[in-house]
Amino acid sequence: MSHLDLLQFHAFCLTDTGSRLIEYARAIAATVREGDVVLDIGAGSGILALLACRAGASGVYAVEASDAARLGELIASNTEFANRIEFIQSDSSKVVLNERVDVIVGDIHDTFGLQPGGLASFIDARDRLLRPGGRVIPRSIELLIAPVEAPKFYAREVDIWAQRVLGIDLSSVKSFAANHVHAGRFDPGELLAPLQPIGLLDLARSTNVQFGGTATLTISRDGLVHGLCGCFVTALSDDVVMKNVPGDGSTTNFAQAFFPLDRPVPVAAGDSMSIAIASHDSQAVRWRVEISRAGETLARFDHSTLNGLLMSPTSLRRDARHATVSSMSHEVPQRLAAHKSVLSRELGGETVLLNLESGVYYGLDAVGTRAWNLFAEHGTLADVRAIMLEEFEVPAETLDRDLTALVRELCDKQLLVPSESSS
Numbered sequence: 362m363s364h365l366d367l368l369q370f371h372a373f374c375l376t377d378t379g380s381r382l383i384e385y386a387r388a389i390a391a392t393v394r395e396g397d398v399v400l401d402i403g404a405g406s407g408i409l410a411l412l413a414c415r416a417g418a419s420g421v422y423a424v425e426a427s428d429a430a431r432l433g434e435l436i437a438s439n440t441e442f443a444n445r446i447e448f449i450q451s452d453s454s455k456v457v458l459n460e461r462v463d464v465i466v467g468d469i470h471d472t473f474g475l476q477p478g479g480l481a482s483f484i485d486a487r488d489r490l491l492r493p494g495g496r497v498i499p500r501s502i503e504l505l506i507a508p509v510e511a512p513k514f515y516a517r518e519v520d521i522w523a524q525r526v527l528g529i530d531l532s533s534v535k536s537f538a539a540n541h542v543h544a545g546r547f548d549p550g551e552l553l554a555p556l557q558p559i560g561l562l563d564l565a566r567s568t569n570v571q572f573g574g575t576a577t578l579t580i581s582r583d584g585l586v587h588g589l590c591g592c593f594v595t596a597l598s599d600d601v602v603m604k605n606v607p608g609d610g611s612t613t614n615f616a617q618a619f620f621p622l623d624r625p626v627p628v629a630a631g632d633s634m635s636i637a638i639a640s641h642d643s644q645a646v647r648w649r650v651e652i653s654r655a656g657e658t659l660a661r662f663d664h665s666t667l668n669g670l671l672m673s674p675t676s677l678r679r680d681a682r683h684a685t686v687s688s689m690s691h692e693v694p695q696r697l698a699a700h701k702s703v704l705s706r707e708l709g710g711e712t713v714l715l716n717l718e719s720g721v722y723y724g725l726d727a728v729g730t731r732a733w734n735l736f737a738e739h740g741t742l743a744d745v746r747a748i749m750l751e752e753f754e755v756p757a758e759t760l761d762r763d764l765t766a767l768v769r770e771l772c773d774k775q776l777l778v779p780s781e782s783s784s
Contacts (some may be wrong), residue, residue: 407433
């Protein structure tokens, strides 16, 4: 982000986001006590740090990774609280303080909960830097979901890649667009069923960066489902709530999240829709949808941001070579299967793997892809070795060495596991 972008973004955040800052000011006033020490993560312009000082904080650590930390320093220098705030330009996970803080505050929201990496940052700061019995703002974030009919938005974001431009077919790219979470603004009338809770981020207690859930809902009117509308309701404190729900966005100017479907599906009032969402710290998201009528399935979809990656398996392999990988000295398991949380995408004979629990990506070339598929079909190292010896003109000792190295690395990264511990 350029410095002009930073200025424009924070000008927007300070002046044009509904009553968001008013709600934060109310929550901070209700939570921060006289003499408290406060940590503001993702501090940006430092406005929450200043509000904490106004509420009685004796000192605030304002942590911001970007150059916006300088913007915060400049704004604070014109206030009576300048000597109470220490701006630290760093990733919060690298910050070490000489004391534990009484309150952690952060406004690192996104369209569907927290920004990518935000949950891990919040958990890390809470566990390392917050004193026992300390308080956090926000306290929790409830995630809501509903099917949405949005033909114009879908045409602009997804179907734009289904057309021809100057006789050139763009359709090979459409699947990438359909496997991204888009930001959109929807009216209540566009929803095809009432919003349903599908997950809760308890920022005071959560220990796992993987979150999500399931919901089953009933279609309330005839229409065409283009995707899912996701939004949040945040409890900043006991009595202060901030949300981006369609039709009720006065407390923030956040758009909603749009989870597309590969193709729109006609539905009728009374149809059933089952939704499952799994997210790894908002960095990798999977959404599965099944639509049924009178017990008969009309359509099934399985989307993942893994399938929206434009990064090639080759580049992932290159990154992996430079990463530090522990070497396994123990015996290689003889029966193996994919970890239950692993998603895979095959493209052009190569494969990208993602473990949703750990967030680890890994790329396989054509030979590695063949081995991966053989483990899925046969499950035993001996069978995979025998088949690959027949298919590839390679000395047995070379195949043994390379196959063992691949299996060890995939096991190290929890992409392959002994089959008795998989599901």
